[in-house]
Amino acid sequence: MVLDLTDVTPFLTWLFGLGWTDGAIFGLIPLIVVLLLVGGGATWLVAAIRRGRGATSPRAGAIVSTAMAAGIGLAVAGIVVWLLLPAKTTAAIQPAFLDGAAWLLGSGWYHGAVYQWLLVAACAAELAFAFGWLASAVRHGPVVAFATAGQLAGDAVLDTLRISPRRVAALAGLAVKESIRRRVIVVFAVFIVILLFAGWYLDPKNPNPARIYLDFVLTATSYLVLLLALFLSSLSLPADLKSRTLHTVVTKPVRMSEVVLGRIAGFTAVTTLLLLPMSAISYAFVQRGLAHTHDVLIDDLQPVRGSTPGQPASLQGRTTVVSAHSHKVFVDSATNAAAVEMEQRHTHSLPLQKITVGGKAMYRTGPAEGMLVARVPVYGKLAFRDRTGQPAEKGINVGDEWTYRSFIEGGSLATAIWSFQGITEDRFKDGLPLEMTIESFRTHKGIIEKAVLGSLLVRNPSSDKNKPVTVEIFGAKDFAIDAHKIPRQWQTAGGKKIDLFKDIVSKDGQIEIWLRCDDRGQYFGCAQADMYLRASDASFAWNFVKGYLAIWLTSLLVVSLGVMFSTFLSGPVAMLATLGTLVAGFFHDFMLRLATGQTLGGGPFESIGRILNQENMTAQAAPGVATTVAQTLDAVAKFGLYLLAAVLPDFSRFSLAEFVASGFSIPGDTVLTYACRTFAFVLPVFVVGYLCLKNREVAQ
Amino acid sequence: MQPEVIIETRSLSKVYRDFWGRQKVRALKSLDMEVRRGEIFGLLGPNGSGKSTTIKLILGLLFPTSGQALVFGQDAREVTKNQRIGYLPEESYLYKFLNAEETLDFYGRLFNMPRAVRRQRIADLIEMVGLNWAKRRQLKEYSKGMTRRIGLAQALINDPELILLDEPTTGLDPIGTREMKDLIIKLKEQGKTVLMCSHLLADVQDVCDRIAILYQGELKEMGRVDNLLKVRDVTEIRATGLTPLAQEEIRLAIERNNGHILNMDNPTTTLEDLFLKIIRESEEHPGRRVRGVGERT
Ligand SMILES: Nc1ncnc2c1ncn2[C@@H]1O[C@H](COP(=O)(O)OP(=O)(O)OP(=O)(O)O)[C@@H](O)[C@H]1O
Ligand SMILES: [Mg+2]
Numbered sequence: 001m002v003l004d005l006t007d008v009t010p011f012l013t014w015l016f017g018l019g020w021t022d023g024a025i026f027g028l029i030p031l032i033v034v035l036l037l038v039g040g041g042a043t044w045l046v047a048a049i050r051r052g053r054g055a056t057s058p059r060a061g062a063i064v065s066t067a068m069a070a071g072i073g074l075a076v077a078g079i080v081v082w083l084l085l086p087a088k089t090t091a092a093i094q095p096a097f098l099d100g101a102a103w104l105l106g107s108g109w110y111h112g113a114v115y116q117w118l119l120v121a122a123c124a125a126e127l128a129f130a131f132g133w134l135a136s137a138v139r140h141g142p143v144v145a146f147a148t149a150g151q152l153a154g155d156a157v158l159d160t161l162r163i164s165p166r167r168v169a170a171l172a173g174l175a176v177k178e179s180i181r182r183r184v185i186v187v188f189a190v191f192i193v194i195l196l197f198a199g200w201y202l203d204p205k206n207p208n209p210a211r212i213y214l215d216f217v218l219t220a221t222s223y224l225v226l227l228l229a230l231f232l233s234s235l236s237l238p239a240d241l242k243s244r245t246l247h248t249v250v251t252k253p254v255r256m257s258e259v260v261l262g263r264i265a266g267f268t269a270v271t272t273l274l275l276l277p278m279s280a281i282s283y284a285f286v287q288r289g290l291a292h293t294h295d296v297l298i299d300d301l302q303p304v305r306g307s308t309p310g311q312p313a314s315l316q317g318r319t320t321v322v323s324a325h326s327h328k329v330f331v332d333s334a335t336n337a338a339a340v341e342m343e344q345r346h347t348h349s350l351p352l353q354k355i356t357v358g359g360k361a362m363y364r365t366g367p368a369e370g371m372l373v374a375r376v377p378v379y380g381k382l383a384f385r386d387r388t389g390q391p392a393e394k395g396i397n398v399g400d401e402w403t404y405r406s407f408i409e410g411g412s413l414a415t416a417i418w419s420f421q422g423i424t425e426d427r428f429k430d431g432l433p434l435e436m437t438i439e440s441f442r443t444h445k446g447i448i449e450k451a452v453l454g455s456l457l458v459r460n461p462s463s464d465k466n467k468p469v470t471v472e473i474f475g476a477k478d479f480a481i482d483a484h485k486i487p488r489q490w491q492t493a494g495g496k497k498i499d500l501f502k503d504i505v506s507k508d509g510q511i512e513i514w515l516r517c518d519d520r521g522q523y524f525g526c527a528q529a530d531m532y533l534r535a536s537d538a539s540f541a542w543n544f545v546k547g548y549l550a551i552w553l554t555s556l557l558v559v560s561l562g563v564m565f566s567t568f569l570s571g572p573v574a575m576l577a578t579l580g581t582l583v584a585g586f587f588h589d590f591m592l593r594l595a596t597g598q599t600l601g602g603g604p605f606e607s608i609g610r611i612l613n614q615e616n617m618t619a620q621a622a623p624g625v626a627t628t629v630a631q632t633l634d635a636v637a638k639f640g641l642y643l644l645a646a647v648l649p650d651f652s653r654f655s656l657a658e659f660v661a662s663g664f665s666i667p668g669d670t671v672l673t674y675a676c677r678t679f680a681f682v683l684p685v686f687v688v689g690y691l692c693l694k695n696r697e698v699a700q
Numbered sequence: 701m702q703p704e705v706i707i708e709t710r711s712l713s714k715v716y717r718d719f720w721g722r723q724k725v726r727a728l729k730s731l732d733m734e735v736r737r738g739e740i741f742g743l744l745g746p747n748g749s750g751k752s753t754t755i756k757l758i759l760g761l762l763f764p765t766s767g768q769a770l771v772f773g774q775d776a777r778e779v780t781k782n783q784r785i786g787y788l789p790e791e792s793y794l795y796k797f798l799n800a801e802e803t804l805d806f807y808g809r810l811f812n813m814p815r816a817v818r819r820q821r822i823a824d825l826i827e828m829v830g831l832n833w834a835k836r837r838q839l840k841e842y843s844k845g846m847t848r849r850i851g852l853a854q855a856l857i858n859d860p861e862l863i864l865l866d867e868p869t870t871g872l873d874p875i876g877t878r879e880m881k882d883l884i885i886k887l888k889e890q891g892k893t894v895l896m897c898s899h900l901l902a903d904v905q906d907v908c909d910r911i912a913i914l915y916q917g918e919l920k921e922m923g924r925v926d927n928l929l930k931v932r933d934v935t936e937i938r939a940t941g942l943t944p945l946a947q948e949e950i951r952l953a954i955e956r957n958n959g960h961i962l963n964m965d966n967p968t969t970t971l972e973d974l975f976l977k978i979i980r981e982s983e984e985h986p987g988r989r990v991r992g993v994g995e996r997t
Contacts, residue, residue: 244789245794248789251787252811253782
């Protein structure tokens, strides 16, 4: 479920900050009353405005302007006072001010996304106001411009509040019809064709076929839908302006806010209508593509050599090859109990069915199991011990600079320790299901076929004196998920009986899991996310839906951007601008690194200088006028870049496909956060689009 | 008492600029005019004289370079005025992928009209413009005249008080033209105000109460049509009861009031003559306003 409480708490913290719940507002007034008041007040306001006449009057405009100017004045005055006051005084004022605010709003609210969004929005609104005033002042003089800019701001509020759902619906319907006329259905056909020829791209030999399939459908859908969103949204308004059909529309009582919103709503409806069948077909495609059964010829089964009593199998053999793999099977001919070994990350459900094909007796396995999963991992915190057993910051670096893993040396006391929290008996009734992906690094070949040996230990963290207890020694698989189980009870080599919840898990539900490498000269590489407890599995179908929800949200963002750019750019240019924003959004991290000076060779200007002078990018720049100029320009450029990076959506984080494809459940709070981020961008994008359309001459 | 002013322009000017803000065309120069409730006002002028520009300024499709246009006493950029306005553009700018009914339904919804009202109104309008036989066909299949008719229906969907018609008769056949003119007069009878522009002088002469003549963005003439067309230095007399013998003494006979005078008036010229005269004089004396043919009301 999305609305699991453990999911929602981090989301709310992200949204509102850390300590907003301890503020007076939250504590004194019951939330419901607040909501009722806000809701009622908003309804009343909307009704009052709807009843009111015409646009903002010049007088109201002047009042709005005064308020906006006062906002700018206050901000500037605040900064000036801050700079002028001695540091001691500011330090004294700050806690006093924060204490007051904390009493009212709680102590950590300013960490919340809402607060930061409001701050950015207020700054943007003030900037827009100043810009509007400047533009108007050039033509009409500063005094008239003062009222005009205020009127504009007032109109913007009215135009947003008085949006009529019926008109927006009519305009959205028109956008849908236009899309149909533009043969949107072709996209759907292309999608089907891509699926039909999917066999060309899908490699059945891949050790993780589910990932390949899911990656494929998710990528195909998102590219198709996002491209479509891009085309539809950025070409529509310019076409309407060019064919002048917009003249007839805007001479009806239609607000520009409704024109923009209608477009966004209409094209979003189109992408939604496309995504629904596409997701259903993708789901069926993946399910069908991965579904298979294997047969085992009964005559080919061999007795297990030296089979120990107590093991269920007495016969073993291999299944037929289907989808480029076969499984090892064990069958106890007496009881008919069987086991199918894991291959390509799945097994098959039991029991084996006895059938005869062409006069030959065979067993047939059940359908594949464990291929399409949504694991809910519980992650721990990773710490290291060095080869002497002392706590260390990191493991060792084996030379590859880019790996994010840290390595522990084999045959020494070097250890990777994961500390887990919240381990309770009712959550893990059957013991701790552990999954890990460990990278082995070999300094000598040894026997390549033979796995590097490692051991898993557990320790009760309640006291430093507690010693770790060995659970198991295993051979590490490379590039595959190693599944282990820490049982409820086991016996150590010394014959001591251990009970997991009594002896190992501390009272407050903590446990440490230790990993060591046992082969001298070999190494294990690990990172925090490499080991997790597989608490439970969420529904795969629901996870799949969440993945598509993310595509939908991204398409909403693309549609809004496309419509926004098309309010002031011609069709193809608007499309390029949207595409540019998307690409820039994908390189968000790089831009931030550039802006904060984490790249070699300084900023863009300094780098150009270095290239022109054929200097080394890593050398210290020689002091001089040119260097100073370049570095000053860079400072300006970096600040601009920083601002740009701050306002652009970080698209690289906007994909949840990786979760689905690698078989992890998308946490509910990730979805909620993602949705909030999307709407946090869509709203200002809509406002910018509205303002641009409002202030352009439709008939020009 | 003078009827209420519906449209007012105050030294309305428009300069078209290119992308770089350089001046391209001065399409309208300081236009002052008023249109009052219940009259049919005609804007006349040769191609490119600024008629459409004026209408677009009044609708808020363009923003004035200087001056102001007021509609119902509100600034032309205010959207709420559109509630009471119907506009037929130069060419019908309609969505070609909709059919007649869908088109009218779409524009009706933009007026927030309830469904039942919308249905009734759409049926009436399609009947009125005579497109009942083609109402399910997409507009891209329509001929020019048919498109014009559906454009007119679209302009009347909200039963507007003020109707702006940009060259209403272009593309219509003679019957259509006649119907259009009848319709305009009918709208006036219903108490509506019409502002139309045209260069088809016969149309204007037939229906308009008052006209304004624009030439290269300047107002050249404005007044009542009947006044404008009067030729003041000529008198026309129609008389009866005069014997042929007395015809030579006609002046005397009139002076002595012997004859029974049925009619004594100035002859009217045709609008075409007036129009051509104004254009010719404007070309000879650029910038000078021609006055004196008619008196201003
Ligand atoms: N979008 C525009 N950009 C630049 N100039 C324009 C634009 N629209 C009109 N003009 C110019 O403005 C002047 C007036 O044009 P307008 O369309 O108002 O004339 P009109 O009287 O309606 O002519 P017609 O009888 O041909 O319709 C013309 O010189 C025209 O070239
Ligand atoms: Mg015209």
